[in-house]
Amino acid sequence: KCLKLIDQELAIFSVCRIGQKRQSWGPIGVVGQHSDAFVGHAFLDPTSKRASMRHERIQGGMPLLLADFWKDYQKHSFFPKLLRILRGETPVTSGWQDDLRRASILIGRSYNCSDVPTAFLFQMIALEALLTRQGDKYTEDLPERIKAFLGWTGLWDSEKFAERIEQVYRRRCGLVNAGNLDSVSIEDLLFVDDIIFNILNNLVTHASLFKSKDDIVIFSKKVAAEQTLGIKPSVRPKTLQFIARKYTDRDKEKI
Numbered sequence: 001k002c003l004k005l006i007d008q009e010l011a012i013f014s015v016c017r018i019g020q021k022r023q024s025w026g027p028i029g030v031v032g033q034h035s036d037a038f039v040g041h042a043f044l045d046p047t048s049k050r051a052s053m054r055h056e057r058i059q060g061g062m063p064l065l066l067a068d069f070w071k072d073y074q075k076h077s078f079f080p081k082l083l084r085i086l087r088g089e090t091p092v093t094s095g096w097q098d099d100l101r102r103a104s105i106l107i108g109r110s111y112n113c114s115d116v117p118t119a120f121l122f123q124m125i126a127l128e129a130l131l132t133r134q135g136d137k138y139t140e141d142l143p144e145r146i147k148a149f150l151g152w153t154g155l156w157d158s159e160k161f162a163e164r165i166e167q168v169y170r171r172r173c174g175l176v177n178a179g180n181l182d183s184v185s186i187e188d189l190l191f192v193d194d195i196i197f198n199i200l201n202n203l204v205t206h207a208s209l210f211k212s213k214d215d216i217v218i219f220s221k222k223v224a225a226e227q228t229l230g231i232k233p234s235v236r237p238k239t240l241q242f243i244a245r246k247y248t249d250r251d252k253e254k255i
Contacts, residue, residue: 011108023254027112148220
C-alpha cells in the first residue's frame with residue numbers, strides 16, 4: 001500500500017512535464033522500478049515496533065534532482081494550480097476533483113512509459129476522464145468538447161484537428177477492442193500529448209469557470225450553439241491558450 005501510494009503521487013508529480021517535449025526527462029517512479037542496482041525497502045511499524053525488508057535487483061536510472069530553477073519555472077505553469085485543486089485549496093466539486101486526480105495519474109504514467117501504444121492509451125483514457133461522462137456518445141461528444149476549448153486556434157483548420165481527433169479515437173478503439181498495436185504511431189501520441197496538455201492547462205487555469213464536469217458540458221454546448229447560430233462568440237474566455245511543441249525527426253527517434 002505504501003509503494004502504491006508513492007507511485008500514484010509520483011505519477012501526479014510527473015504531470016509537470018507535459019508542457020515539455022516527451023523525451024526531455026526519463027521515467028519517474030518508486031526507487032527500484034527504474035534503475036540497475038540492488039535495492040532494499042524497509043518497512044517499519046511504529047505500533048508493534050516490527051520491521052520487514054524486501055530486496056530486489058532492478059535496472060539502471062538516474063536520481064530525480066529538483067532545484068530552484070525548476071520551482072521558478074513551475075510558478076509560470078499550470079502545475080501549481082492543478083495541485084491546489086487536488087489538495088482541496090481551490091473549490092471544485094468532489095467528483096471533478098476525483099476526475100482530475102485520475103486523469104493526472106494516467107497522464108503521469110503515460111510520460112513514464114517507454115511503450116508508445118501504452119503511453120497513447122493512457123493519454124486517451126485521461127482525455128476521456130476529463131471531458132466525458134457515463135452515457136455520452138464518445139465519437140460525437142469528445143470531439144465537440146475538445147473543439148470548444150481549442151477550435152478557436154488557427155491550427156484547428158490548417159492542421160485538420162477534427163479529422164485527426166477522429167483518427168486517433170478510431171485507433172484508440174482498435175487498440176482496446178482488437179489489440180492493433182501497430183496502428184498507433186509516434187505522431188499519434190505526440191498529437192494527443194498536445195491536445196491533453198492544452199485541455200488540462202485551460203481547465204485548471206480557469207478553475208473558477210470549470211468546477212464540475214457539468215460546467216464543461218454546458219460550456220461546450222454553448223460554444224456549439226454560437227457556431228450553429230452564427231452569432232458573435234462570447235462564451236469562450238479570451239484567456240484560453242494553445243501551445244504546440246515542435247519535434248524534429250531526431251527527437252522522435254528518442255521516444
